[in-house]
Amino acid sequence: MIPFHYARANDVADAVRMISADPAAKFIAGGTNLVDLMKENVERPSRLIDISRLPLDTIEPTADGGLRIGALVPNSDLAYHPLVEQRYPLLASAILAGASAQLRNMASTGGNLLQRTRCAYFYDTVTPCNKREPGSGCSAIGGINRIHAILGTSENCIATHPSDMCVALAALDARVRVTGPAGERAMAFDDFHRLPGDTPQTDTNLLPDEIVTAIELPALGFADNYSYLKIRDRLSYAFALVSIAAALELEGGAIKQARLALGGVAHKPWRNTAAEAALRGQRADQASFSRAADILLRDAKGYEHNAFKIELARRGIIRTLTQAAQATPQSQYDKKIR
């Protein structure tokens, strides 16, 4: 960890001013990711701009029947909020699948979006890593890559985005509200995170002088038929090998609307609208689920240690869609997968 300045922002405008004035500064919210990376000398901010006391910690219904979630709402408050539990149980479930109770108490909504990859080489400053040091090479390709991506990879980086919450947000068609020097704007969730391409050092399309202020959810919450299934190397407190958020709107035995997003497989929460389209109008059965899985995974590519993820994702998709269709969502309290 290097010495750094610390300043507290008084309001959103103040925060934007402060970050615009110092490109080497970083916002700190819960600090659960940033401080770890600072200790490892991966993040070396000149200044921490403390946004944790900004009044962005409310959850409110919006005029169009959706929900607006402040960027500083703690992950645990969000998961246990009555409106979220009732109307967006997929989101509540995904959050509770992540990290530990202690971490969720500290972690913020905005910070969760901006958490960085868990690629071991990204953390180890001794080894080459394009994301940490552009141009130095990717050690994971040809190295230890069990937790790495199978979709949307590039020859420069095969890292994954580790969030669970974001997988649900992607499935729910959330929007991200951000504020910069030029004012406010909103981004579709799918546009927020990037694929690595040849600039893996950039995780998102948030500009360096912008702050995330809120997440907005549309009215449609899929509260009846949903499931979040996280498959990992132990039954709790581990990052996903593959996670699946599935949400269905059923009419009779047929699928009216479908959402399918995957975590642990790409540089961003992975959604595939073709797979969702293939489900629409179909019967909610194994054959349709299997077809959707095949479409979603069509371009999947495995590496030395993670090739198993392709088949695991396929089976996981079928299982999760089945759980959603049967209205028997995966419980995050059970010590078992349903």
Added chain:
Amino acid sequence: MTSYIGTATSRVDGRAKVTGEARYAGEFKAIRLAHAAVVESAIPKGRISRIDTGAARRVAGVLDVLTHENRPRMADTDKAWKDDVAPEDGSPFRPLYDDRIMFSGQPIALVLGEDWETARYAASLVDIQYDKQDFVTDLRQQHDQAFVVEKPDKPHGDADKAFAAASVRHEAEYYIPTEHHNPMELFASTVVWDGGGKLTVYDKTQGVQNVQRYLCSVFDKAPDDLRVISPYVGGAFGAGLRPQYQVVLATLGALALRRSVRLVLTRQQMYGLGYRPATIERLALGASANGTLDALTHEAIAVTSQFEEFSRNDTGWAALLYKSTNANYVHKLARLDLPTSSDMRAPGAATGVYALECAMDELAIALKLDPVELRLRCYSDRDQNEDLPYTSKALRECYRQGAEAFGWKARKAEPRSMRDGSDLVGWGMATGVWEALQMPMAVRIVLGANGHAEVFCAASDIGTGTYTIMAQVAADALGLPIDNITIRLGDSTLPQAPVEGGSWMAASTAHAIAATAEEIRGELLALAKRIKDSPLADARPEDVALADGRLVSKLDASRAISIADAMRSGAIERIEKEKTNTFAEDKKHARNTHSAVFAEVKVDEQLGVIRVTRVVSAVAAGRILNAKTAHSQIMGSVVWGIGMALHEETVFDHRFGRIMNANIAEYHVPVNADVHDIKVIFVDEPDDLVNPMGIKGLGEIGIVGVAAAIANAVYHATGKRIRDLPITLDKVMR
């Protein structure tokens, strides 16, 4: 008066631990305390060609930066660097000694600062240039260069020939990856500069006297000038048997600065210490159709460093468990550019018996025999290495009681034949075996006229419950309530004790307390006899006991004198006795503990996710001193066994010779959700041969066999035999 021995007495140090009153090595305070941070090597092998500490020194608050170039003097012979438990062969690691790099993560500079943050930051500014050399950190790559090490197990007959001729054969290779101890407490030392070159060293260790002798030797100190204290240890599991480099560096820092220094390693740096060596095990079993063994070959290749030969016995356990007409054992070591491997809970047995017990399962399947039945047919009543009977061996009873508690009878032999909804259900079992060791040890007891006693010994309690069982034994031996007993441990100035390891602590401390208490009783009797018309005037020492604060005749309970009265008669306030207990040598018996472990797994057929839903561990370990702490030891071991089976693996990138999961987010151990129902049974095992009190110890037996029972259960559930640990879901899906 009720006896404390055997009861479920709660930990006497429990309150101190949960309130934070119990201090650990990194928590002791000192005036003008400086803080240290370690700079580690980025490469596994080579030389330091240049080390530039200029930028680090210029940071405000930095007091000094020590390297091999400017450090204070340290000993220059291997002999001086050998601690009590160092491997016999080799040259012990010397931190900051010279420019040689022998493993990635090796400490190569020590930054000393006014506070820890400053030291840590400055450490990141130390600039090092290396002359790199070729290295190897992969056991599979070094396989062919492995060399044979002598072990006590004795081959007999011609195992190869018998194997070739056997009617049923099983041969396979098993693999256990490198594992790290990961105790909750970080390795830390606080070295207090007492002035005039005297030092008090608070250290995280399993043996204060080992550390004291070692530091005196390395720094050429007189024994009286250096005291090592370690009252509490937050887990060590073998990692604290040898002095670790942080205690050398903290001492070095204190000597350089002539002030007190604290060094706490980071979690990541703890992966630069010892580890359970990765091991390749080959088993070849040949049986006759009736299920008796004709041939048994066990070969192990384990990892050690380039500079020391650490090894434990992986191969000898079969000779304790199973009769075989012919047997061959080969133990090899492969040198890698890593730190020296080290003891970790049940070293040698955890790995060797894993392989042996999986192989026995596979043989049972080949023979179409129930796995328990095969073990009974091969059961050995003698240690075949030494051809000796056991002091006691209630293993048959472990199989019987364990199987009954588990419901083994209902098992269907066919793999994939049991189900629970969409889960495949598997039942597996394995045997565990460990040694019943005991060591000479000294204890001092100070008994006051008020009926309070203090018991002193240099031993460590690494969290196992040593304080508690010592208090129980002392309370019984002195006939006092347990609240009147105070146990003082973990100080090198206290009476002699060996390092806390090998499961020898319970037997050793209990007998040392009993021996010293006997002296106290003798003295009390002498005093009691001096009382006018003493009711014990004619009593012989063996005819009196201490109970309820009194000396009582065993022949006539009405003849008694209180401790207070006895002391008053001699006009004394206290009696102080110290005695070293040694155990009578017995070369006519083998001494071991045993267990039978039964495990149930449920495996998601599609996703390969494994849950260990039930474990029954039936243990025969002589007399159980404390039902509660004993249960905790076995339960904790079972949890660790679940980790060994399903989770634990230190992951290397052999291109860099570095560990890639050096933290406890990515180095997986079981969490609550991975632990279900664990039942512990202590099988009655009276034993008056092993030692007078019949104690065998049980810190290690609990982990032995657990991983095998789970691996065997996974096979039974899925029909897939996975021999390389850990058994992750991708291996099951494959």
